[in-house]
Amino acid sequence: MKKSIIKVLLLLGLVLSGCASPISIKSSNLMSGYKESKVDLIDISSQGDKFLSRKNEILDFSLKLFLESFEAENILLSPLSIVYALAMTGNGAKNQTLLEIEAVLNSDIQGLNDYLKAYSEYLPTSQKYQVSLANSIWFKDDPKLVIENSFLQINKDYYDASIYKSAFDNTTKVDINNWVKAKTNNLITELLKQAPSPQTIMYLINALSFEAEWEKIYRxxxxxxxxxxxxxxxxxxxxxxxxxxxxxxxxxxxxxxxxxxxxxxxxxxxxxxxxxxxxxxxxxxxxxxxxxxxxxxxxxxxxxxxxxxMSIEYSTLLNEPLQNLGISDAFEASQADFSRLGKFEGENIFISQIVHKTKLVVxxxxxxxxxxxxxxxxxxxxxxxxxxxxxxxxxxxxxxxxxxxxxxxxxxxxxxx
Known part of the structure; x- marks a missing residue:
């Protein structure tokens, strides 16, 4: 079986100062074609068993992935960013591929959609601190690639994902880097060092930006x-x-x-x-x-x-840690089932890389x-x-x-x- 690649890129910018930059993007913005549908928000402030369980499930996954990734040197992960990106991707998975993602994340995909949508809406911000989440989906402008509208719609409804169609050439590299730079307040300026490979047909990106100050600046x-x-x-x-x-x-x-x-x-x-x-x-x-x-x-x-x-920069591939935790089919060209995401004529779609970049300054x-x-x-x-x-x-x-x-x-x- 021939193969086609979907890349999942997880972005995190942890900043202590700075302002968002305007985004210069030449790729086709399909936002107008996908209006956000009304979604009933769950109350995550509730202390009921259901909501406590969901928080514990995410914390459990976070620590397991953290321990699986540690190699006796500095490490800096954003579990929340990773959960968002995997959940977006999971909305395109089916059968065993979906079951493995759900098992590792300790949750059915719709339950995650509900919780993460509510969490995004809940995020408190003020002049003293700011936490922002941003999601985007970039797919190749190719007549052989057919993306399921339902996949794009659910990621628009629950993750407010920006949706772009592009030639996947050097312009795409520039556009994605500009998006990342803006969403991380100029902290991460280059995600892609070169244009997408011919086999790459999609990127799903989450960016989490954290900005805060102490109550009293140190003397x-x-x-x-x-x-x-x-x-x-x-x-x-x-x-x-x-x-x-x-x-x-x-x-x-x-x-x-x-x-x-x-x-x-x-x-x-x-x-x-x-x-x-x-x-x-x-x-x-x-x-x-x-x-x-x-x-x-x-x-x-x-x-x-x-x-x-401290000033910490960290970059890693999460393929192996996630495979060790139980997500295997998604990375296998012959086994992955992303049929709810779409199809590419004569080829199968699978995940080639999950890239995670972080930076923290204290x-x-x-x-x-x-x-x-x-x-x-x-x-x-x-x-x-x-x-x-x-x-x-x-x-x-x-x-x-x-x-x-x-x-x-x-x-x-x-x-x-």
């Missing part, structure tokens, strides 16, 4: 020089931002901090392995139940917190020193209950939506080089 005297100790031995001289925090996490394996951004809609969460415990051993026990238990049993205490300034402006929930106690009690979380060796970190308890992204910092 010059709160930034100190120190050593970051590597698991392989040796150390690196880095700048640490020092603050007093008030939400402390601890279990038998780790200590940690929840450090909210302005208005406490989102937070940075950091887990530091306890002494003599490697980051690998901590990760082996890091499942969604452990994370939920840590959140459930958080303590109010005075915490001396030191966070290294500095004085994008940090928060907050004791807004500090417990009132006498001087002696404060001294006894004082905790320390000094991130001067490899640690796990997340940026989470505090209301939904969902990770927008998660990473491990092994080195600051």
């Amino acid at each position: 010059v005297d709160q930034v100190i020089q120190g050593d970051f100790f590597l698991e392989t031995g040796g150390s690196q001289s880095v700048e640490f931002m020092t603050s007093s925090e008030s939400i402390y996490l601890e279990n038998d394996l780790a200590t940690g901090v929840i450090k909210p951004y302005k208005d406490s809609k989102y937070a940075l969460v950091a887990f530091l392995p306890k002494d003599n415990l490697s980051i690998q051993k901590l990760l082996l026990s890091l499942d969604y139940q452990m994370v939920l238990d840590l959140f459930e049993n958080k303590q109010e205490a005075e915490v001396l917190f030191q966070l290294p300034k 500095d004085e402006k994008g940090s928060k020193a907050g004791a807004v929930t500090a417990v009132v106690m006498d001087t002696t009690s404060v001294i006894i209950d004082r905790k320390e979380v000094i991130l001067n060796r490899p640690f796990v970190y997340m940026i989470i939506d505090l209301q939904q308890e969902l990770p927008l992204f998660m990473g491990v910092l092994m080195s600051l080089n």
Whole structure:
């Protein structure tokens, strides 16, 4: 059987400043042909079992993929971005291909559509922080390719996807890079280094942009020089931002901090392995139940917190981790069934690559020193209950939506080089 390629590209821009740029695109915009239909939104603020289960399912997938992708070096994933892109793609899958995607994502595809649509509408924004999701579908202008209107319509209805038809030449490369640049606030400027290959017939892209600031910008005297100790031995001289925090996490394996951004809609969460415990051993026990238990049993205490300034760029292919988790047919030219997406005359459509790019910058402006929930106690009690979380060796970190308890992204910092 001949083969044709669908590429799924997952984009994430994590930014602390900047404004969106206008998009210059020459590809045919088919938005006018697909008006968004009215979709009844579910109430994700509800605490019913159905909604709690959906959040837990996404958190479970997020941690499994994270652990499958970790290779003892810096890693930075956006689980939420990945879920959005896979769900969009899943709307074109059928039979065993669809069943595998649903099994790995822990959800039927319509349930995901409902939840992710509601989550997109729920996203809180203000002048103090901004989180935005953008989706697009690009397909080749070829008479042999027939795209199912129902596939485009459902992705328009539930994911507000922009839809473009293009010659898939160098102009397409420029257009996609311009779209990515605009949707990541100029943080990621080049996704495609060359024009699409002759076999490539579609790109599905999700971009997630996060911009936030700390409640109080760090003063010059709160930034100190120190050593970051590597698991392989040796150390690196880095700048640490020092603050007093008030939400402390601890279990038998780790200590940690929840450090909210302005208005406490989102937070940075950091887990530091306890002494003599490697980051690998901590990760082996890091499942969604452990994370939920840590959140459930958080303590109010005075915490001396030191966070290294960091700028992380990460790029990876997710094919192998997702195959290891159970999505196999989608990557097989002879097995993939994307017949709900469309068809290409004489050939079969399958996924060739799932590309994930991320960038994160954390500095004085994008940090928060907050004791807004500090417990009132006498001087002696404060001294006894004082905790320390000094991130001067490899640690796990997340940026989470505090209301939904969902990770927008998660990473491990092994080195600051």
